[in-house]
Amino acid sequence: MSLIKQILQGDQLTLARIITQVENDTAEGHRALDELFPYTGRAHIIGITGPSGAGKSTLVNSLVKLLRERTKETRIGVIAVDPTSPFTGGALLGDRVRMRDISNDEQVFVRSMATRGALGGLTRTVPAVVQVMDAAGYDPILVETVGAGQAEVEIASLAHTTLVVEAPGLGDDVQAIKAGILEIADILVVNKADWLGADGVVQILRSMLELGYSQKLNGSSSLEPANWIPPIIPTVATEEKGIQELIDAIVKHKLFIRKNGDWLKRDRKRLETWLEQLFENELRSHWRNASAHENYANIINLMVSRKISPYLAVKKLIKD
Amino acid sequence: MSLIKQILQGDQLTLARIITQVENDTAEGHRALDELFPYTGRAHIIGITGPSGAGKSTLVNSLVKLLRERTKETRIGVIAVDPTSPFTGGALLGDRVRMRDISNDEQVFVRSMATRGALGGLTRTVPAVVQVMDAAGYDPILVETVGAGQAEVEIASLAHTTLVVEAPGLGDDVQAIKAGILEIADILVVNKADWLGADGVVQILRSMLELGYSQKLNGSSSLEPANWIPPIIPTVATEEKGIQELIDAIVKHKLFIRKNGDWLKRDRKRLETWLEQLFENELRSHWRNASAHENYANIINLMVSRKISPYLAVKKLIKD
Numbered sequence: 001m002s003l004i005k006q007i008l009q010g011d012q013l014t015l016a017r018i019i020t021q022v023e024n025d026t027a028e029g030h031r032a033l034d035e036l037f038p039y040t041g042r043a044h045i046i047g048i049t050g051p052s053g054a055g056k057s058t059l060v061n062s063l064v065k066l067l068r069e070r071t072k073e074t075r076i077g078v079i080a081v082d083p084t085s086p087f088t089g090g091a092l093l094g095d096r097v098r099m100r101d102i103s104n105d106e107q108v109f110v111r112s113m114a115t116r117g118a119l120g121g122l123t124r125t126v127p128a129v130v131q132v133m134d135a136a137g138y139d140p141i142l143v144e145t146v147g148a149g150q151a152e153v154e155i156a157s158l159a160h161t162t163l164v165v166e167a168p169g170l171g172d173d174v175q176a177i178k179a180g181i182l183e184i185a186d187i188l189v190v191n192k193a194d195w196l197g198a199d200g201v202v203q204i205l206r207s208m209l210e211l212g213y214s215q216k217l218n219g220s221s222s223l224e225p226a227n228w229i230p231p232i233i234p235t236v237a238t239e240e241k242g243i244q245e246l247i248d249a250i251v252k253h254k255l256f257i258r259k260n261g262d263w264l265k266r267d268r269k270r271l272e273t274w275l276e277q278l279f280e281n282e283l284r285s286h287w288r289n290a291s292a293h294e295n296y297a298n299i300i301n302l303m304v305s306r307k308i309s310p311y312l313a314v315k316k317l318i319k320d
Numbered sequence: 321m322s323l324i325k326q327i328l329q330g331d332q333l334t335l336a337r338i339i340t341q342v343e344n345d346t347a348e349g350h351r352a353l354d355e356l357f358p359y360t361g362r363a364h365i366i367g368i369t370g371p372s373g374a375g376k377s378t379l380v381n382s383l384v385k386l387l388r389e390r391t392k393e394t395r396i397g398v399i400a401v402d403p404t405s406p407f408t409g410g411a412l413l414g415d416r417v418r419m420r421d422i423s424n425d426e427q428v429f430v431r432s433m434a435t436r437g438a439l440g441g442l443t444r445t446v447p448a449v450v451q452v453m454d455a456a457g458y459d460p461i462l463v464e465t466v467g468a469g470q471a472e473v474e475i476a477s478l479a480h481t482t483l484v485v486e487a488p489g490l491g492d493d494v495q496a497i498k499a500g501i502l503e504i505a506d507i508l509v510v511n512k513a514d515w516l517g518a519d520g521v522v523q524i525l526r527s528m529l530e531l532g533y534s535q536k537l538n539g540s541s542s543l544e545p546a547n548w549i550p551p552i553i554p555t556v557a558t559e560e561k562g563i564q565e566l567i568d569a570i571v572k573h574k575l576f577i578r579k580n581g582d583w584l585k586r587d588r589k590r591l592e593t594w595l596e597q598l599f600e601n602e603l604r605s606h607w608r609n610a611s612a613h614e615n616y617a618n619i620i621n622l623m624v625s626r627k628i629s630p631y632l633a634v635k636k637l638i639k640d
Binding site for chain 2: 030033034037038039040041264267268271272274275276278279280282283284286287290291299300303304306307308309310311312313314317318
């Protein structure tokens with residue numbers, strides 16, 4: 001039986017092997033993606049981001065557990081991306097502990113990825129891994145990453161629905177909540193809602209939302225009732241509180257973007273971003289080839305001795 | 321008379337026009353650089369970086385004034401780079417005020433550049449403008465920029481000698497001095513040395529230096545007396561205090577790197593970085609061409625309908 005057939009039939013071992021090939025950007029990984037691609041585009045991709053310590057992994061654990069209880073036949077994919085670590089492969093120990101309820105569930109496929117130092121970071125490998133899981137019939141696919149640097153924006157461009165998770169007690173709460181977060185959030189989650197200060201976090205988010213939306217309304221000529229306004233959902237992930245409400249909000253958002261055309265728009269945008277990334281990688285490998293070429297040192301020497309200008313040098317490099 | 325001849329003879333108006341062409345990346349700018357390139361590689365390029373409010377422009381003003389008094393025949397180039405502003409061209413008003421002593425000097429050429437939003441930022445245009453001034457016989461060339469983000473590292477990779485300017489009263493002094501600064505500094509300047517807290521800044525820098533150098537010495541098997549240890553120079557730029565000592569340190573560093581071969585190494589490194597940047601720009605313009613191509617929308621549509629995979633799409637784009 002071909003690898004592709006095995007994956008389409010739900011063979012997790014083969015899936016894991018192919019994902020490793022995809023992550024390592026091998027020829028076999030490319031071939032697999034080429035073959036799997038026609039089977040993609042069905043899964044609901046849910047991004048989960050937020051600061052370190054907000055309890056994202058625990059939230060994912062509760063979320064998946066409840067989703068599985070509701071629909072027994074559902075297969076769920078989880079990708080935990082760590083943009084701060086260069087160690088990759090399998091499930092990280094910390095994730096295994098926090099996701100213990102779901103990591104033994106045969107219908108749930110959990111994959112940890114580390115992207116630090118990876119060329120193109122999140123944007124290169126994660127979309128590819130999502131596609132493989134999508135083809136394998138996992139739906140929804142949850143992509144969790146810590147909100148560090150570019151990572152959260154990249155997650156949002158990848159997902160249909162983006163959850164931003166905040167929590168009290170993460171330092172100065174007003175400062176910690178970044179202004180840009182509202183632009184990417186479809187749903188705001190305040191986890192650890194039983195902690196001191198949780199109400200304050202909810203209030204800050206609400207004021208930020210109101211400010212943001214009144215500005216948007218002032219900016220637009222007519223009121224747009226068709227706009228999605230991100231709900232704020234308090235949760236206590238460790239006790240599975242608020243998870244049902246969160247699932248309801250996710251389903252509501254899915255229906256909303258299905259109806260208004262955003263689902264397709266986001267799919268197209270994701271594919272465009274991915275294409276651009278692949279194009280850049282392709283070109284960059286041309287540079288590596290060029291600079292490894294015997295001519296390269298030669299050309300640099302000619303520049304240092306001022307015999308050819310940088311512009312001519314580039315033309316020469318590209319021609320060679 | 322050709323433009324190049326006019327520039328080589330010191331025509332400032334022509335120089336300004338060519339620099340504008342170079343900044344705007346026009347064909348005329350490229351042609352001029354190609355022709356001027358053989359005349360470059362002579363100027364001593366001095367980078368000046370540090371936090372906003374440290375008094376860098378005033379320091380440059382005093383530095384150039386004293387240099388001109390010492391050697392009447394010297395022509396000095398000044399490039400003030402503002403990586404936070406998108407407004408470019410001529411000398412910015414603030415620079416004109418702070419550099420009032422030198423901006424009326426015929427032998428001094430001051431150019432302000434804004435690089436925010438510019439493709440490739442500092443690395444694309446500044447080296448090119450430096451080359452033009454270099455060919456025009458300006459030596460030294462001072463490149464001043466606020467130490468924001470990547471800017472200071474880029475300045476250091478451009479310069480033969482990098483001055484890092486600190487000052488008291490810029491918020492929490494210990495926090496404000498970034499750890500990475502020592503890796504790029506050839507000379508440390510504590511400006512506003514008459515202010516309260518200046519001694520503290522000097523002490524912090526000294527401890528950081530000692531820590532850094534003892535680590536380096538522990539790491540290497542033998543003592544390297546050939547190492548340059550950055551001097552710490554207190555100045556009061558507004559009163560021209562300490563400027564003579566600063567000039568002495570700059571000249572000393574120049575002789576040092578001339579002797580140990582770093583001068584040539586830095587020149588080669590700069591040209592390599594520039595070449596890579598030009599190569600990337602060239603490739604990126606290929607992407608713009610590709611995505612503007614009539615086929616592009618077509619290819620995206622084929623991807624969205626899952627008829628061709630992203631990898632095949634890239635191959636198709638590159639072929640077209």
